[in-house]
Amino acid sequence: MQFESTLTLLNSDIPFLLEKRIKLLQAIQKEGSISKAAKIVPMSYKTAWEAVDSINNLCPNIVVKKETGGKGGGGAILTEYGKNLIKTYSILQSEHKKFLERLTNLTDFNTGSLKSLKRFSMQISARNQLAVKIVNIVEDKVNASIILETKSKQKMVSNISKNSVKTLGLKIEDEIIAIFKSNNVMIATSELLGLSARNKLEGVIQKLNFSEVSCEVLIEISTHETITSVITKEAAEQLDLQVGQNIFAVIKSSDIMIGK
Incomplete structure (x- = not known):
């Protein structure tokens, strides 16, 4: 047995993006016609037209530009906003599927209970979680x-066991989370050669937070992509770290965990 459900997005408690409507939008993008798209889904032309009206009304931007009349019921095209909406829904749908697969694996159908509720809802304390x-x-x-x-096309390496690769079902092209603690991130003011640590991420110091004994270094490695390092106050002063300074974040491959 397994869990199955469809993904529906609501706007003010009103369903406006359902799997069937996404299929309709995909068909409109391909055919350039609401009537042709309705036949592909399939649904009646009236239902398709009402669905498009509903989507356009509930979204902050126009999703489908339509033209009435003409042979075949008029033409229709997706706006850039509409195309991005389809892509976003596809990503959410993929994550929704992973969630249901995980829920299936954690459920004992013989007793009808979760095998490990704590594991399912677990939060982790590691500060650094990068989508890679x-x-x-x-x-x-x-x-x-x-x-x-x-995201910034920098390379990282994580060393884990072969058993972990199998358990997580890891494969090339998978989008996962690289997880590492802030106190495992070392700081170098230049790219050190001959260093055993395999991960050297280039970035810019965005913020420095000093306490009596430590210094929290916020490093921007790309737009909207930051990592945190916690080093001693003495080390930060010896390196003469400054906001806006180019540095390297150095992390051992054995310190990078994988989340999926």
């Missing part, structure tokens, strides 16, 4: 090096 993509997996007899790429 797997670009390669290199395995030996026991361990695996997971080669990752950040």
Whole structure:
């Protein structure tokens, strides 16, 4: 047994994006016609027209531009906003599917109870959680090096066990989360050569927060992509760290955990 459900987005408690409506929008994008799209879904032309009206009314921007009359019931095209709406829904749908798969794995259908509710709702304390993509997996007899790429196209490596790769079902092109603690992020003011740590992320110091004994360093490695390092106050002063300074965040591959 397994869990199955469809994804519906609400606007002011009113359903406006359902799987069938997304299929209608995809068909309109392909056919350039509401009537042709309605036949593909399938649904009546009246229902399709009303669905388009409802989507346009409930969204902050026009999703479908339509022209009445003409052979075949008039033409219709998706706006850029509409195209992005489809892409966003597809991403949400994929995550929704993963959620249901995880819920299925955590449920004991013989007793009707969750095997581990704490595990299912677990929050983690690690400050740094980066969305990354797997670009390669290199395995030996026991361990695996997971080669990752950040949004800013910088490379990272995480060393985990082969068993973890199998348990998580990791594969190339998967979008996952790289997780590491802030006190495992070292700071270098230049790209050090001959260093054993495999991960050296280039970035700019965005903020420095000093306490009596430590310094929290907020590092921007790309727009809307930041990581945090916590080092001693003495180390920060010796390095003469300044906001706006270019630095390298250095992390051991064994300190990077994988979340999926």
